[in-house]
Amino acid sequence: MDEWRLHRPKAEVVVEIDGNRVGCTKIATKGWEAVWNEDIYIDVVRETKVVVKVYDHRGKTHGNAALLGKADVDYTCVFASPPRTEYITLKVKKTNTTLGRVCIYLDPLECHNESATDKDSSSIISMDEVVQKAEAKISAEPSYERFKDALTWMNVVLKVTEPLSEIGLPGLKTAHDILSSVYEVLNSQKERDENVGSLGQEVAQLWAILSEIRDLNMMRTMRDIIEAATKQTLECAKFLSRYADSGIATRFFTGYFVTDERISAFQESFRDLRERLTRGASMQTWVTVERRYADMQDRMDLQGLTEAHGATFNEGRVCLAKTRQSALDRILCWVEDKSACGVYWLTGVAGCGKSTIAHTVAKVLNDNHRLGASFFFDRNDASLNNARLFCTTIASQLARYDPALRQAIVDAIKQDPGIDAKPPPNQMGPLISATTKKVHFTVPLVIVIDAIDESGTPDSRKEFMTMLRRELLTLSAQVKVLITSRDEADILSALPTDASHHPHRADVKGETQADIRLYIQSQLSDIAMRFPHLKDWPSTKDIDLLARRADGLFIWARVACDFILHGPHHDPPTHLEMIKSINPAERALAESSLDALYLTVLRETTSVDDHTAKSSFRYVVGSIITLKDPLSPIDLDHLLGLEMKNIRQPIVLADGQAIRLTSSQGWIMSLAGVLSNEGPDKPIRMIHPSIFDFFVSANRSREFCVDVQLAHRLLTNRCMTRMDILLRHDICALRDPSKVNREISDIDDRVERCIPGDLKYACRFWGFHLIQIEDAEASLASIVMEFLNRHFLHWLEVMSLLGRAGDVGILLQAVHKWSKNQHLERLAPLAQDCFRFAQQFRPIMDVSAMHIYISATVFCPRGSAIFEALQDHCPGPLPIISSGEDALTAAVCCIHEGHLDDIYAIAFLPDVDQVVSAGADSMIRVWEHTSGCLVQEPLRDHDDTVSALTVTSDGSMIASGSYDKTVRLWRASTGQSIGEPLSVSESIVGVVFLSHNTLLMACCTDGSIWIWDVQTRAVAKMARIECNGEVECIAVSPSGELLASTSCSFTRTWSLSNWTPVGDALDAGYAVTFSPDSTHLAFASQRGSSAVVCNLSTMHVIHLDGHDDCVNAVAFSPDGQLLASGSSDNTVRLWNATSGQALCTLFGHSNSIFALAFSADSTQLASASADRTVRAWDVQYALSSISAQPESNTDYVACIACSPNSQQLAFAVNDVVYISAPNSSTTPLRKHRENVQFLTFSSDGMRLVSISNDLLQWWDTQTGSTLDGVPLHGLGENSLFAMSPDYTKFAVVKDDRAIQLRSATSGEPIGEALADHEDEVKCIEFSPDGLWLATGAMDYTIRLRDPNSGAEVGDSIEVDNPSTVAFSPDSKQLASASLDGSAQLWNVSSRELIWEYSEGITGAIFSMIFTTDGRQLMAGSEDGAVVVLDVSLGTQVCKPIRRFNSCIEGLALLHGGTDLVVAANTIQIWEKGENDAWIFKQEIYPPSKMFWRKKYQPSGPFLSSLRESPRGWLTTDNGQKLLWIPEHLRCIWSPFESSRLRLGRDSPQVTLDLRDYLTWLSGISGVPYEADEEWSYRPADRSIDPDESDDTGGDSDTSGGDDTESTSDAGEESGSGEENNIAEDSDASGEDRDSKEGGSYGHAATGADRLDQSA
16 A cells, blocks of 8 residues: 545544554654555455555543545455556545545565475475575676676566465565666766775675575565565665766765765675675664764764764873862762752863863763863964854763764754754754653753853854753753853853852862972972982972962963973973072962963073064064964974975065074974974964963063064965965866866865865964954055955865855944954945955855856856956956946845744844834744844744844844734743733734833834833733724834824824824824934835835825735935835835935845844845745945846736647736747737736637636737627626637636536526535636536535536545646546646546556646547646546656746647647747757747847757756756856846846846856866757858848948857847837747748847837
8 A cells, every 4th residue: 555645734644444453554654645655565355355444643631633535445456456556535434524545556466385396396405405596696796797696586477476376475576676776877877986996796695585585484584684684775776766867976075975974884784694694693783783874974974963073081181190189079979969050160260181181071971971072262272262062072972972862863853954054043942952851861961161261252152151051951961061261241140040159179289289299290200210319309388389379270380380491591490499489479460470481481491682572572472372273383383384495585474574584393392381383284372361361461471572463464464475475266176067076086185185274274364363453554455455356266166165154244334344343445435346246156165166267257246346357367257247337236125034934023133233013923023134044933922923123323232023912021031931921912013112212112013012121021001093004014213203004094193292193194004113303214015016105294205116915014315315115016016215215126036025123333234024934125325236126027927828720829928918929929908907817719720818807808810800799797806717619608607616617608697506515616617528627625525517507517636736637639537636746647538547647746736638549648737747648547758848937827739739838937838849949949939038140049948958046057958057047147038049147037038058058168177068069159151141130239240150249239229119019020930940840930029029020
């Protein structure tokens, strides 16, 4: 039993035989439609009664599920001769009500007489004989041919086991079939992967043995192992199928598959099975094998989490034995104390040994299997000095700690596969807090977090502290957290109260002095081995003195001991005396004692007396301590330019100092007391964070002081120098742009080999050093500008290869802000341009380094500063792209995707780059508007749609109003809810803070006003405004004097002092807002599609017209200069707030826009939409580069019809009907005032009927003149029509559900309307013989009706969400299609399902048509594909007919079925070729502004051979990536018969000749992309006047053969735009087409067409 469906969640199907339960499915838990696809095997005889019962577990109580209904199974097909399979549909009924259906696939498994089989059994009994015979079959050499052998032997096993019902292996047949297709693909590949060949050897060896077992008794005893072998072979076959499809050079690159490991695991499994088989071992061990694979898959899943290298504890840094015992005991007691606080805080001054204690505790816990995870922050390590990898590292360690935790974490990853890329606040909840709550531990596990004060500055770690403050309180009681840090205010506030009020201080001198003494004694105990004369040295008195001098600081003791042992004089007593002689006054404070020691050590080991030494010291040491990430001495030397030639030619630094140093090694060695380095290729680190503080303070380090500003300046200069020397195009020699980064098998090796460490550092951190400079000079700005002009793309390439594309936008934005603050007027705009480029092309940078040079440069806005730089430094001239002035510009800064439903409210938080959004998913999200990343976890306390948001003027609080009739307050910085919710009477439409944030007002749909005191939460006032209907929106004037409301009746203002109306009422509206100076009111009018601005003093109004649908949102910019409007036409428009002049239109949203908000500085605009995204727009960029009036959209073709003699084609666009004939023009027919919904020709083709909601009109097809017209009344909007075959009546669907027959002569109703469908009717159709009328509706039924009365005849057909129907030419079969993309064929008389097809169809099907012979069925889907199906078999006949980007609305056949007409936003004609293939013929609608030159015609459907992916890639048929298209251009437009690519989301705005593009691509990549002859231009078969003008622009071409001229007419105006005149044939498909049957059809002409033709 196969695919079962039921329209109810949490449904279970139970099978009973003679009243006994024999099988059941799993309980469906997701989605509205339950799909099981499960097999259940049962034994039946003719008298057996089989019943299917369906239970609903949604309301399950006390273990009982509700019985939905049941159905008897007719299984007589299994007893037919021969037995046959059958697909049946059962109506699930309870009493007489049908609640759904279950589809069952009956497949008989025939049972034979066992004795007959026994007679044919082999006499081989012994396993040794079986193995020997099998081994004789197998060659020792691995080969793909072994798969062929395995298939042969699997077939033997199939034949042997088929008769045995108790050993039937249905999965073996599936495995055999999959492996067969895999073998053919693998064997045809030129390249061979020997790992796969070896796997084939193992598979063949196992099945060779199994195929030799012919003794049935032995086979029965081997049942478990045969089942295990079948299962493993099926898994292997599925894996190899995906492997083969990807190509031999490709590895699965999702991070979840590691191909080589997977192959090795399969080999081990088959080897293990074979060994157990030959030994006759029990298959109990198969469980172990199964578990091993499950574990491996989990490991693959966990590879999606990025771990920070070096974050775990270090056994080499634990406490000396018997030291810190008191502190350790206290912490370990806390671990065991179940009543203690879950968070323990160890704090103290720098150097007191906190980290050493943390390492020790972690080791002890780890040894006792109590350490869940640990993270040790380090200021000197870029991966450990921030919290970016904190959560993923902790989660990875927790997954290794416990299998149950691993499963919970894997489940979290599967639920959110992109969680690794999210900010830590989005990770800790699902990966750590939630997962630890799902697992029960017998003893608490502990997480150790050390040195969180080194996770950044208080500002940079604010988000991390907020996360800890929230999540530490939500951790499971079985999880304990040890935290160490310095005593800093923001850390204190992030800790739970018990932990922060009761810290454990590690710097209490009385507790640490004894331990420090033990440490010193231990460090100096072996001194006599190096210096025999110091056998009894140092004395007890000296050790006591050192311990006292340490002042409780272990770091002091460490530095002192190291100096004593390894000082410059090689004499420990001398070194000790130097320490003892330190002035006691310098040791008054803890840190001063360290300073005194550091100075002593430095003065003895390092000399900076002369100017040269001091310059070298500050250059090297200043660089080391200011590096963002530590470098090895080798990489540091390269970065600083230290090399041998400096002896002869010193490097001159930015400050003018000349440096002759050849290496940093000398300084590093001399500073061993404060710097740590384990080798030339190991990073240099400061031994303690206090050393940085020491060096940068002139009062503390004195002559050793490092000028940090100078260090940053010098490092910026050196980063620029290294990048200038090393950066180049295709630095890793990837060459092939058809592969993204992860598809390059050795990408990691290439990056490591080709990008040295110093270059990696320079690329990542040049911006960090630059923005630290407080007073920049013009020369530095010039260096940065030169770098961006010459190496911008090279730098982006490296950042892409390093996986750091996400850092680019943040860095460039910081550089832009810094340059503005520094008044660097030339650098600021360039940095801003670079930032915009990086934001626009971030998606391509994330995946493909090569396409930064290709796709990103092709679509770079031509007027930008960065484009000018690209032209000068790009490898080769860019291909010509024709576009409007602003077509390439994308003003969107970032897109936030995360909401689960429509978004209705949005607000900026002042003074921070954050936006708050909320909507129908009841969640509030706070996110960073530059990156689009969430700042914190969504706020989830509301139970219904959040309809309103507001923030306090200081950004500290957020207020939200909801349909759940509550208002909630939140702390903006933490997301914590403030107090209990404030309840109101109705759903809330607006919330506003009043009186300097002391009061909060909310308005409900009923006009009730509630005002609370924010501090006391008491109701301060209640009022009501009368709006004659539900209130839609409110606003309060910035002056605090007026309230504005808008409703379905009117818009008006009210006095906040007495709640009386002020001024006249205005039109009804959807949204309202005040200008910043409170003098003007703007609202979204419910009349038409305009925004309205009203002067409140004069009540003069300005209507802002331009949107194509209703306006839903309006917002003034804070500076009062702009008004923004958002509409259901999916656009945002910007207007001059004073004059009402349209300034620009912003495209990008794919659904209605419901909310708008400006940032406080008016530079950013955020828009929220029903497409579930929030977009942040760069306002100034939009104003400077985007036009006010976008090119109008091309309208969709509503319906088409072909005349019976195939001589004419008619189609309707809006209210105009067009009729076209071969070799002639297209004529517009105008009579309708509403959109035409239906067209059909009369049987003789002489007349055409068109129907709209107001008119049924007959036309003379020969003259185009009007004939009879029948006015129609009472139909409503968007009705569906169908005409009877005798043209006497038509059927109409009115009010979505009612079916009514009407006279085609008078338009009057025939009988009463029937409303028997329970949901919206989606399709209606008469049968060709006129005996049936079919209707399909969203109630999951198709009903067949009497065509005279409309009454239903017989049972309805149950089908999922039918979207269209079509009768076969003989009316005996009915085809239907569903919104889920499936197609069905039904027997009309019996209502039985003949077949169902759903493979390869994406999206809903809205059009179907049978071929004239009834042998094929064509289905057009919303993804632009037409699938051709064999009617008798229900299988696909040929490759789908492909279009681009647009839903297919209609199909029709011409010339006896040899031509197919496809209608969407274009009308195309496809010609039937050989082997049922369809070839593009011509396109007749729409007319285009971008023309082919008249001399040359395209000869092949180039674009038809390409594919577009949802992520923007244009690929060849075999998946080769050619071009990435930016989102705002991601729609491909007609004409498609050329190699010219026309792009634009809402209209064709950009043209790129792909033939020229491929030539350019070959030139810059070195990979040949040859244009097929079919793609090329060729001369038309007619004489050409060499003096004839070539294009509409008036330019002439006298060469007569230049086929590469740019399409300069792309932006021309199209004349008057009228379509009344009949245009000449455009020859769009060439004269060779004219000679074929039917010729070519003309296209609808515009002024542009006539201009082109006249030229």
